[in-house]
Amino acid sequence: MRNRLGDARMARLRWGLIGCGDVARKRVAEALQRAKGSELVAACRRDPQALEAFCREFDVPRGYCDAEELLNDEGVDAVYIATPVVYHEPLTVAAAQRGKHVLVEKPMARSTAECDRMIAACEDAGVLLGVAYYRRFYPVVRRIEELLEGGAIGRPLAAAIVTANPFDLRPGEEGYWRVVPELGGGGALMDIGSHRIDLLLHWFGPLEDVKAHVATVAAEYECENCASLTMRLARGVHAQLLCLFGTPGDPDSCAIWGTAGQLECTPLNSGTLRIRTQSGERIERHPPASNYNVPLVEDFVDAVRRGGMPRVTGREGRETNRVIERAYREAGMRWRADRSNR
Known part of the structure; x- marks a missing residue:
């Protein structure tokens, strides 16, 4: 070829x-x-x-x-x-x-x-x-990267992200495949959590360990609609991720804590960044492109x-899948995790 x-x-x-x-x-x-x-x-x-x-x-x-x-x-x-x-x-x-x-x-x-x-x-x-x-191309995501690399909040210690979606689709409707394991591979964690895992890996390095709870709560489909992960990443950062399907709203929060300050971008899609350091607090606005x-x-x-x-290679995409696969296995979701052994 x-x-x-x-x-x-x-x-x-x-x-x-x-x-x-x-x-x-x-x-x-x-x-x-x-x-x-x-x-x-x-x-x-x-x-x-x-x-x-x-x-x-x-x-x-x-x-x-x-x-x-x-x-x-x-x-x-x-x-x-x-x-x-x-x-x-x-x-x-x-x-x-x-x-x-x-x-x-x-x-x-x-x-x-x-x-x-x-x-x-x-x-x-x-x-x-x-x-x-x-989301890697969001100006606010790149700005967070600059601040982290420049030491604006000291050494990063922890991060927390919450993401949710109403997901009110019914069987037969377009997009319902997102909660059919054979078609989508998972539920909320795979579908919307993958975006946020990609950012955490990009900012703080590869996964070292993960603890996960994954469940289907008050939903009629087979895949999970609730997933919570606690990750230890290569640069020593502890990260928490909460993913939900079935909420009335769509929270989209991101916070990062360091030894000398904090970054907060809520909602992440808005591009509004709150920077808190020992010298005070300021707000910056870095809206995304009209078409992401x-x-x-x-x-x-x-x-x-x-x-x-x-900017986002296949090998990086694989790393996000590796985190999800380990989380499913950690949570006992063997019917999904075992796909890697086919």
Whole structure:
């Protein structure tokens, strides 16, 4: 397979979008069109009527009901995979074998074993693999990184994040797959917790240990809607994460404590950062882009053109899956954790 990295002469990266559901309609399709050096040229959805409506809404020139046909389209340079998680691995491997770069939705896969096969396929083919943890590109997340590295709050000691979602979908409704273990790999921890785990690993280093409680409380589906993790990370930081499905609101809090101060960003999506140090308190505002996915896509396009790596690589996506897998195992959720041993 020809190595397709580092083609600075490429006028625009031509994208094929596989999966045209909720996240694709809300952000992904627009991001693939708006991002610098990017062009959405093809889309795939199994429902022909829904596909036709999607292509018409977003002015996509080619539509396919079969992913294999899109992957065989020589006019597609890269694919964005926005399907249920169960399809991430086979589609990534198939895309890599056809020489196409891959940007895959989070979580990267249902298990680290699936992640490993995705990474190997892309490395063997000489194509890029990125994971859509778009919060890495929030200006406030980068500002927190700067403050931590600059010692603004001294040595970091602990962090706490709470995230929740009403999740009031019913069986048969679009998106319900997120609580079907065979399709999504888990529940609240896998779906919304993965974003926050990615940030904690990015700020404070790899996981050393995790204690977890995972349960289904007042919910009628099989996956967990309550998950609480206490993690010890490589830089000595203790981190707590609480993930919930089924709440009336969607709390989104993040706090970090150090030996000389505290950082608080609540809600994280707002970009409002409260900085408390021995010299006083101040508030900074670093709002995210109007479309969260645009910076993510632009970073990936730039990586392809310059022959570098995207900000969120497949190996980093795997580390988030490793934390989730260990948490499920620690909590006794063997039916999910054992996927890694298939």
